[in-house]
Amino acid sequence: MPLDWHVERKIGQNNFWRDEGRDVSAPYLPYRCVELTEDGNNEIDVDVIVEKEFHLSLNDVPLASFFATPREFKELAVGFLLCEGFIDHAIDVISVEVEDDKLICHADICPDRIKKTRRDIDPDSRFDFCSCAIGSRPCRKKIGSEPELEFDRKVFFKAIEHLKSDAKTWRRTGGTHSVIVCDSEGDILAFCEDVSRASAVDKAVGKAALAGVDLSNCAIVATGRLSVTMVSKAINAGVSVLASKAGPINEGIDLARAVGLTLVGFVRPPHMYVYNGIERII
Template sequence: MTRKEDIGSMLSTLEGVCREDGPRSGGPEEVCREQLVRLFLNDRPIGSLVASPSQLRELGAGFVLSEGLAESVDRVEVSGDRVMVHGSAVTRPLEATTGSSGGLSAGRVLRKVTSGLSIDRDEIFAVIAGIVSELWERTGGAHCSVIFRDGAMLAKSSDVGRHNTVDKAIGHCVLSGIDLSCCVLGCTGRQPAGMVSKAVNVGIPIVISKAATTDEGVRLAREAGLTLVCRVKEGRFCVYAHPERIRRLKETDS
């Protein structure tokens, strides 16, 4: 079951002068809040992120798993701007590469996706329809990610950063004991290699996005065995990798 987002903690109200087909007017405008978050894994600093100040436990858990820094998470503690994750850290060295998604190991495949999950093509639009972010509607400045299983939404997360929304949604499921190999990830954000690798590292088999992908995002999805569906809009979508997980893909509408 999804936990309702704390929208109030992610908003600030500031004065602005706005104009829209008429005389200008002044008044309060809602904008997204952002803060610097410092991440620790087993008491060792692993980096900092700029994020919306909500679901920070989920952010920490999802980040260390989706970036391949940990195999599992035992608990997460939040104190001020410090997010302290405790779990089973990987022992192999990681290449600290910062990509367009903001990750530390963008583009590296740590595992293959072997899930036998498949979905009907109509479920693609159902997932996208679920990406309704109150934070975006009120500010126009946020991304959103959702996780579905068997047609039901299990997680929804909003943030100023598209990569943070994925980490928060993943973290929510992990902390709830949900098997991600049976799930579908839906996103508003672009899918470069660094975003695709997040899903691969936690075993999510299908990623669906309103936005576009990149050549490296497609290459990584094909190599890792992940189904990548992008540019979903008004009855249209494009499957760039592993279309075998989409049922009725080649059938024509009657």
């Protein structure tokens, strides 16, 4: 096996940001930089993605601080609560209010559940909440041992192509992760981009859940690596399959195998690697 087996080679790679039209409503800002080329140096303006630190609370209890792209706030909040196991359904959420850097959520759940699910968060931390987790993350659900769904592998190849074609902010800035929620027929039910791969999952899951999608019949397809954080979020969201064009991390594989989640990495047509749950892939 060649040492670079996992590398996706591209010949004549395009400068996507030069070709992608600028969206004045998108969360990026122009910055001046110096472009170094074989023909010399040029000062140019390029668009840079914006991130902002948010502090999320549930029923007046502080839960987490994390960085995210400042848009799709309700989707982010609802998706976070689902993917971290604080709620089971989007309808559990009564309200989401945005006050500057605060996401203030109220939900119809038992107070004891917040205490049981909550993790100790350093309020002064300036790191992504999800990426700071150490060791196995708690999951409230276990995927059934007998697969109820089967996904044609072409569904994942199609989803990866959608990630490329729909990721306009990434093409303009090169600074985002993208996530799709799709069903076993290959229909794209939600798409989101964010500076954080974890927040991109939260937003896509939140968008699908708010639209009334039954996530148990869906897969999550992402661009980011398959860490224990990503696997935990997929399990708590209730999907049976998590796939990515990137590779996995050992704890992500171990958690997927422990709960029965189908885990697929390096989805790059015509190949993919299935680390668990091959019975769901046809």
